[in-house]
Amino acid sequence: MAPPSPTIYRSFAEQVRRQPDRAAFELPGGRRITYRETARTVERIAARLVADGVTPGDRVAMQVDKSPEAIALYLATLRIGGVFLPLNTAYTDAETEYFIGDARPRVLVCSPRRRAGHAHREGDGLVVETLGAQGDGTLMEGDGHHDEVFDASADDPAAILYTSGTTGRSKGAVLTHGNLASNCRALLEAWRFTDQDRLIHALPIFHVHGLFVAANMTLTAGACMYYLPKFDVDTVVDLLPRATVLMGVPTFYTRLLKSDRLTPEACASMRLFVSGSAPLLASDHQAFEARTGHAILERYGMTETGMNTTNPYEGGPRKPGTVGKPLPGTEIRVVDGETGRTLPDGEVGSVEVRGPNVFSGYWQLPEKTAAEFRADGFFITGDLGRIDEDGYLCIVGRGKDLVISGGYNIYPKEIEELLDAHPAVLESAVIGVPHPDFGETVVAVVVPAPGQEPRESELLEFIAGDLARFKHPRAVRVEEALPRNVMGKVQKAELRKRYRDLFAGSDA
Numbered sequence: 001m002a003p004p005s006p007t008i009y010r011s012f013a014e015q016v017r018r019q020p021d022r023a024a025f026e027l028p029g030g031r032r033i034t035y036r037e038t039a040r041t042v043e044r045i046a047a048r049l050v051a052d053g054v055t056p057g058d059r060v061a062m063q064v065d066k067s068p069e070a071i072a073l074y075l076a077t078l079r080i081g082g083v084f085l086p087l088n089t090a091y092t093d094a095e096t097e098y099f100i101g102d103a104r105p106r107v108l109v110c111s112p113r114r115r116a117g118h119a120h121r122e123g124d125g126l127v128v129e130t131l132g133a134q135g136d137g138t139l140m141e142g143d144g145h146h147d148e149v150f151d152a153s154a155d156d157p158a159a160i161l162y163t164s165g166t167t168g169r170s171k172g173a174v175l176t177h178g179n180l181a182s183n184c185r186a187l188l189e190a191w192r193f194t195d196q197d198r199l200i201h202a203l204p205i206f207h208v209h210g211l212f213v214a215a216n217m218t219l220t221a222g223a224c225m226y227y228l229p230k231f232d233v234d235t236v237v238d239l240l241p242r243a244t245v246l247m248g249v250p251t252f253y254t255r256l257l258k259s260d261r262l263t264p265e266a267c268a269s270m271r272l273f274v275s276g277s278a279p280l281l282a283s284d285h286q287a288f289e290a291r292t293g294h295a296i297l298e299r300y301g302m303t304e305t306g307m308n309t310t311n312p313y314e315g316g317p318r319k320p321g322t323v324g325k326p327l328p329g330t331e332i333r334v335v336d337g338e339t340g341r342t343l344p345d346g347e348v349g350s351v352e353v354r355g356p357n358v359f360s361g362y363w364q365l366p367e368k369t370a371a372e373f374r375a376d377g378f379f380i381t382g383d384l385g386r387i388d389e390d391g392y393l394c395i396v397g398r399g400k401d402l403v404i405s406g407g408y409n410i411y412p413k414e415i416e417e418l419l420d421a422h423p424a425v426l427e428s429a430v431i432g433v434p435h436p437d438f439g440e441t442v443v444a445v446v447v448p449a450p451g452q453e454p455r456e457s458e459l460l461e462f463i464a465g466d467l468a469r470f471k472h473p474r475a476v477r478v479e480e481a482l483p484r485n486v487m488g489k490v491q492k493a494e495l496r497k498r499y500r501d502l503f504a505g506s507d508a
């Protein structure tokens with residue numbers, strides 16, 4: 001009989017067996033949670049989910065504050081063959097409504113303070129549970145036990161993560177057990193991550209970076225994470241002398257560089273700083289190395305693919321402004337977006353990726369899925385890049401209309417549709433402009449409806465109820481008309497140029 005395929009859950013269970021008394025989590029204040037204790041919580045939650053009616057293939061949605069129990073909920077879902085659906089806590093009720101309606105989860109676990117807002121959803125096949133930041137809530141009630149472990153194969157779905165499209169609504173990227181496990185193995189090897197590592201985990205856990213990179217790597221390697229509710233410069237600097245690895249978005253590093261406490265001595269036990277989810281400024285890379293002696297390792301990934309490329313851990317330079325080479329088993333090519341022809345190294349084109357890390361498709365959208373793949377199985381990332389003389393990939397821009405602010409993706413279309421619905425607005429264009437803290441931030445350019453004079457505060461208030469705070473434009477500018485090309489298409493590049501210095505020199 002073929003051996004069971006490796007999965008994140010099986011690798012975690014193996015660590016529980018191998019080193020039950022080792023700490024998996026260390027929390028602010030010093031509380032430690034061992035692998036054995038984590039496994040018990042996982043079993044309890046699994047029993048609760050099964051009692052709620054979850055069967056293999058059912059979605060389990062989670063929109064809760066970061067806690068160790070939230071990670072246990074993720075593992076419990078994998079254990080029973082459920083499909084995990086994490087949602088950003090910043091989403092408004094209107095945004096959440098869409099995800100729930102589209103994914104049709106069997107269980108929604110929300111924070112106790114949002115319980116009332118979800119009451120109307122109950123019945124109709126959905127159970128609402130609560131989970132608070134302190135491990136409180138209905139999910140933790142009961143003391144059930146669930147022995148069975150779902151025999152997941154590599155192709156079975158493990159998670160759905162929503163990623164907005166350039167047109168239409170968000171699409172759920174379905175990631176399989178094989179996607180998660182293979183990508184995690186490749187990263188463990190590439191970054192020499194072992195059970196001796198102590199990771200500073202300051203990322204949110206509803207995205208690929210915090211969940212499938214940081215948490216999966218820690219729990220499958222049998223390592224320990226300093227598990228923080230959110231990123232805070234001083235807390236992170238306090239932990240550096242006891243840690244070995246930090247994984248963050250570029251904003252982490254921009255903010256760390258502002259602290260006088262970031263010194264080579266503070267970093268003495270650190271062996272690796274990783275950056276990803278958005279472009280790291282080459283100047284920040286260089287400043288960080290000059291200050292600490294550590295060259296940040298930049299890697300490149302996305303929701304649909306997990307991690308694709310990485311700068312080398314050893315055996316080559318970590319080059320600022322590049323995202324390195326493909327992970328083992330993953331192929332990258334740069335092609336002419338129109339014809340699909342592979343371009344010679346050095347030329348800028350569309351970045352495409354193929355490998356065991358690439359997702360199985362968009363939830364219930366076979367046509368949209370087909371449109372994003374080439375016939376030979378390469379996935380079209382929507383990023384623009386070139387391969388340099390050493391074979392390193394450089395991401396030089398995006399073919400997709402997307403703003404990445406502090407590592408969060410924001411799709412202009414979603415904001416434009418809301419602004420356009422305001423009676424004082426004829427049309428709008430939303431762009432990303434450079435920002436000293438978030439890398440990029442959102443600016444809305446609006447054209448007034450005839451005879452109208454839209455005010456910034458009025459427009460922001462109008463869209464606030466429907467949009468998570470991090471998506472709100474940080475500035476609104478009124479123009480008589482939007483720049484258009486001969487085809488009538490709005491020239492966002494021209495607008496970006498016009499407003500590129502809007503936040504230059506601002507103190508974030």
Ligand code: MLC
Binds near residue numbers: 203
């Ligand atoms: C918070 N705010 C943001 C924001 N984060 N606004 C724009 N962009 C963001 N990223 C808002 C808050 O609502 C608040 O609004 C104000 O900004 C100030 O908040 P803050 O307290 O200073 O922000 P903070 O909590 O420090 O958060 C900043 C951050 C955080 C960068 C630390 O956003 C973060 O952890 N980002 C990581 C995102 C991530 O994990 N991305 C990975 C995606 S996976 P106000 O006005 O109400 O005060 C992926 C694939 C891959 O992309 O390759 O990894």
Ligand code: AMP
Binds near residue numbers: 278323381398409
């Ligand atoms: P998401 O859809 O949230 O997973 O975001 C994925 C996108 O983030 C990619 O398609 C890239 O545009 C961007 N991204 C991730 N890592 C990097 C990086 N190191 N440099 C530049 N862009 C990145």
